[in-house]
Every structure is written in C-alpha cells, then in structure tokens.
Amino acid sequence: MKKIILILTLLFTYTCFAQSFTSKSKIYEPTSYLSMMEFLQRIAKNSDIIKLDYLGVSYLGRKIPYITINSGTAGNNKKVKFLIFAQQHGNEPSGKEALLAMLNEFSSGLHKDWLKNIELIIVPQVNPDGSELQQRLTANNVDLNRSHVNLRNPEVLGLQKLFYNFMPEVTLDVHETNYYRADWLKWGFIKTARQNMGIVTNPNIAESIFKLANLKALPFVKQYLNKRGYSFSNYLLGNWNKGKPVRFSNLGIYDGRQSMGIYNTLSFIIEGKNGRNITDSLTVRRNGQLANIKGLIEFINKNVIEIKKTVADAREKLVHAQEGEQIIIRSKFVTTDSLIRVMMINIKSNSDTLMSFRFGGKVKPTLIIKKPKGYLVPKYDNLLIELLKSHHIKLEPFKLKENENVYEYKIFADSTQIKKHKNFKVEKKQAINIKRKPYYFVPINQAASNFICLIFEPQSQCGVNSKYGLISDRKLSYFLDENNIFNILRVETK
Numbered sequence: 001m002k003k004i005i006l007i008l009t010l011l012f013t014y015t016c017f018a019q020s021f022t023s024k025s026k027i028y029e030p031t032s033y034l035s036m037m038e039f040l041q042r043i044a045k046n047s048d049i050i051k052l053d054y055l056g057v058s059y060l061g062r063k064i065p066y067i068t069i070n071s072g073t074a075g076n077n078k079k080v081k082f083l084i085f086a087q088q089h090g091n092e093p094s095g096k097e098a099l100l101a102m103l104n105e106f107s108s109g110l111h112k113d114w115l116k117n118i119e120l121i122i123v124p125q126v127n128p129d130g131s132e133l134q135q136r137l138t139a140n141n142v143d144l145n146r147s148h149v150n151l152r153n154p155e156v157l158g159l160q161k162l163f164y165n166f167m168p169e170v171t172l173d174v175h176e177t178n179y180y181r182a183d184w185l186k187w188g189f190i191k192t193a194r195q196n197m198g199i200v201t202n203p204n205i206a207e208s209i210f211k212l213a214n215l216k217a218l219p220f221v222k223q224y225l226n227k228r229g230y231s232f233s234n235y236l237l238g239n240w241n242k243g244k245p246v247r248f249s250n251l252g253i254y255d256g257r258q259s260m261g262i263y264n265t266l267s268f269i270i271e272g273k274n275g276r277n278i279t280d281s282l283t284v285r286r287n288g289q290l291a292n293i294k295g296l297i298e299f300i301n302k303n304v305i306e307i308k309k310t311v312a313d314a315r316e317k318l319v320h321a322q323e324g325e326q327i328i329i330r331s332k333f334v335t336t337d338s339l340i341r342v343m344m345i346n347i348k349s350n351s352d353t354l355m356s357f358r359f360g361g362k363v364k365p366t367l368i369i370k371k372p373k374g375y376l377v378p379k380y381d382n383l384l385i386e387l388l389k390s391h392h393i394k395l396e397p398f399k400l401k402e403n404e405n406v407y408e409y410k411i412f413a414d415s416t417q418i419k420k421h422k423n424f425k426v427e428k429k430q431a432i433n434i435k436r437k438p439y440y441f442v443p444i445n446q447a448a449s450n451f452i453c454l455i456f457e458p459q460s461q462c463g464v465n466s467k468y469g470l471i472s473d474r475k476l477s478y479f480l481d482e483n484n485i486f487n488i489l490r491v492e493t494k
C-alpha cells in the first residue's frame with residue numbers, strides 16, 4: 001500500500017512539474033482548469049507586476065481568473081490598455097495555451113520593453129466549464145460569443161464588466177476556426193492559413209478605427225507572422241465549396257469583438273487553424289496563436305501614440321454625440337466584382353492552390369435613422385434596468401422639458417413573428433399618457449451612444465443574435481403592450 005502511495009505521489013509530482021508552459025514545450029492535452037489555476041497562482045505570487053484576480057464565477061462554480069500586468073514604469077494614462085481573452089468556446093484550447101506560455105515568459109522577466117508602453121489584461125479562459133467538458137458551449141449550453149448584449153451567463157457578464165472597468169483601447173478575442181468541416185473535406189480543399197485575423201465590421205464604428213486596423217495592424221501582423229513561418233489571412237467566411245461569394249463576419253454587436261468595438265475600440269478577433277480533434281497538433285496550434293498575439297502586441301508597442309489618439313478622438317465623438325446624428329440600424333452584404341484570392345490546400349496532393357472567390361462583403365446600409373436626444377426606459381422594468389447598469393449605461397431622472405416631444409413606436413408584428421426574426425414595419429408617433437409611468441432618461445451622449453441606439457431601436461438588425469435589438473430577446477419579450485406599442489420611447493427636441 002505504501003509503495004502505491006509513493007508511486008502515486010511521484011506520478012502526481014511529475015505531472016505537476018511536467019507542464020512547464022514554455023513555448024518550447026510540447027503539449028499533448030489541453031491544460032486542465034486545476035493546472036492552469038496552480039500555474040497562475042504561482043506566477044502571481046512570485047512577481048511584483050503580475051496580479052491575479054477573478055472576473056466572476058462560471059455556471060458550475062469555477063472562478064474565472066484574469067491577470068493584469070503593469071510594470072508601472074510610465075504614467076498609466078500614457079500606456080495602451082490591451083485586453084486579451086481566449087476560450088469563450090471550450091473546445092478551442094490553443095488560445096489559452098498561448099496565453100499561458102506568454103504569461104510564463106512575463107514571469108521569467110521577458111518583454112520588459114512592451115510593458116513600458118502597454119498595460120495588459122489577460123483572460124486565458126472565459127469558459128472553464130466548456131473547456132473541462134471539451135465543448136463549445138457553456139455547461140448550460142450558452143454560446144458566450146453570441147451573448148455580449150444580453151449578458152445571459154455570468155462568464156460573459158464578468159468579461160464585459162472587466163471591459164468597462166478598464167476601457168482598454170485595444171481588445172483581442174482568441175478563437176480557433178474549424179478547418180476540418182465535413183463539406184470541405186468532401187470538396188477536397190481547406191484553407192491554408194494557420195492564422196486568420198478579423199477586424200470590426202459594424203458600419204457605425206469610427207472609420208479611423210477601421211482604417212488603423214485594416215491598413216496598418218493587419219499588414220503588420222501578416223508580415224510579423226510570415227517572417228516567422230506562419231501563414232496568415234484575413235478572417236473570411238463563406239460557402240467556399242459552393243462557388244458562393246466570401247465576406248467578413250457578421251455586423252451584429254453580440255460577439256466579443258464587436259460589442260467592444262462599438263465603443264470605438266480597436267478590437268480584433270483571431271481564428272487559429274484547429275486540428276482534426278481537440279489534441280491534434282496542439283503544440284503547433286498554440287505556437288501559431290502565440291506568434292499572432294505577439295505580432296499584435298508588437299504593433300501596439302510601435303504605434304502607441306497613434307492608437308491612443310485615434311481611440312480617444314473616436315470615443316470623444318460618442319461622449320459628445322448629438323441628436324440628429326445618423327446611425328445605420330440595418331444593412332446588407334452586397335457582392336462586388338472584385339475577387340479575393342485565398343490560398344487553399346488540396347488535401348489529396350497536399351499542395352497549395354491559390355483560388356479566387358467573388359467578394360460579397362461590401363456593407364450597404366438599408367435603414368439609416370437619426371439619433372434622438374435620448375430614450376425613455378420604464379423604471380419598474382428591473383430586468384432591463386439591471387442589464388443597462390451591467391453595460392455601464394448612464395441613466396438619469398426624467399422630466400419632460402417644454403421643447404421636447406416623446407415618440408413611441410407601434411410595431412406591425414406580434415411577438416412570435418419578432419422572435420422568429422421576421423421583417424416588420426413600425427410607425428413612429430407622438431406618445432400620449434407618458435405621465436402614467438415613471439421613466440429613466442438614457443442620454444445618447446455617452447460612451448455607449450451607438451450601442452444604445454442599436455439595442456433600443458426596434459428595427460435594429462444588430463442587437464441580439466444578429467437580428468433586431470432587445471425587442472427580439474426572449475427574456476424581454478414583454479416589450480410590446482396590448483396595443484403593440486414598444487416600451488422604450490424616444491425623446492426628441494421640437
């Protein structure tokens with residue numbers, strides 16, 4: 001018996017120390033939650049600059065760690081704050097592995113030059129339950145990367161709170177993309193690029209942010225990766241095998257990248273190439289992700305002043321947003337004549353082939369409206385008020401001024417049609433009897449300006465699950481009263 005205990009102890013010790021978290025070490029299994037926690041606690045204990053904290057507790061009760069790294073060598077307001085989060089999807093472990101390897105390097109004293117210019121906030125694993133279960137969704141079957149507006153789960157609620165507390169200039173959401181889909185394998189070609197990186201696409205995000213990302217950050221990261229032997233591509237979606245046009249990802253603000261981007265944040269998503277299963281070539285996958293993350297940090301490090309100024313100017317416009325400014329609440333993708341060339345691997349011959357696809361990702365606005373002075377939300381609506389507070393949205397007491405009118409929307413659809421995301425018409429008319437209910441006033445001149453319009457306007461296509469705003473949220477389906485009047489009102493100057 002003693003012998004068995006000794007062997008077990010030795011085995012346990014070996015397993016603990018076997019995981020060295022360096023980028024040189026080979027990994028055969030995703031790091032478990034317990035090993036990750038042990039590692040994070042150890043590096044935080046041994047370092048003055050690495051701090052460990054928790055953003056919340058998962059559905060099954062696991063504490064979700066985040067690390068801040070701030071060397072304190074410059075005034076914090078001179079540094080770029082960079083929030084990196086990985087593994088919202090539990091079956092995509094390589095981003096977490098990359099972040100653990102990078103944290104290990106910081107704890108060994110590397111990357112001091114980055115810390116002069118950058119303050120890092122790192123969440124290696126947003127979805128610990130899904131990771132332990134090796135599944136995409138959380139333990140209660142929620143896709144966290146579709147829940148950044150409705151904050152349906154504690155994991156994503158905690159992540160958004162972290163975002164609002166730090167208000168980082170740059171954010172990065174790390175994923176893996178599925179290369180081994182059955183229809184691709186049947187077709188015989190898969191994408192070549194090990195690393196894919198996407199930028200913000202919602203047309204209301206400042207042009208200056210879009211340009212900085214598209215014209216400077218992406219080419220920089222591409223070159224950084226290519227120099228190190230990793231292939232790179234813009235993150236593109238499409239039914240490649242059916243001759244359909246390809247495009248960038250959706251315009252909705254429900255995911256990690258766009259929900260933060262809509263605050264005029266320089267926000268990115270990485271989609272690393274996955275394996276045939278969760279463990280297949282995990283070391284290569286981790287190293288690709290690590291190089292991609294480092295490439296973006298290097299870009300930030302070299303462009304601190306421009307990034308800080310671009311983001312600050314763009315956010316200033318939101319804080320000073322004015323009634324009557326335009327906001328695009330519906331748009332569609334249009335196919336253009338231009339071709340996008342993508343390197344594909346022929347699976348049989350294992351050779352690269354450059355293929356051309358029509359580009360179908362030009363964004364054409366189909367419904368543009370004017371921002372009101374603000375919105376009215378019913379004070380008694382605890383669920384809604386709590387949600388707005390979680391999003392750090394400013395609420396003020398409301399008293400109608402003489403030069404103001406209040407408008408309501410009559411909706412020409414019932415709640416079932418709305419839930420099914422059918423298109424519907426609305427009629428805006430002056431509200432009567434608003435004195436019957438007490439309201440909070442939600443001004444549009446705040447950081448959340450665009451966010452507010454996109455979730456409040458009933459016809460908005462960009463709020464929840466890419467279709468419509470909060471009106472289509474199942475939990476808030478009481479939004480229509482008996483006369484089909486929408487519960488959120490617009491305040492406009494006469």
Ligand SMILES: [Zn+2]
Pocket residue numbers: 089092175176
């Ligand atoms: Zn994912």
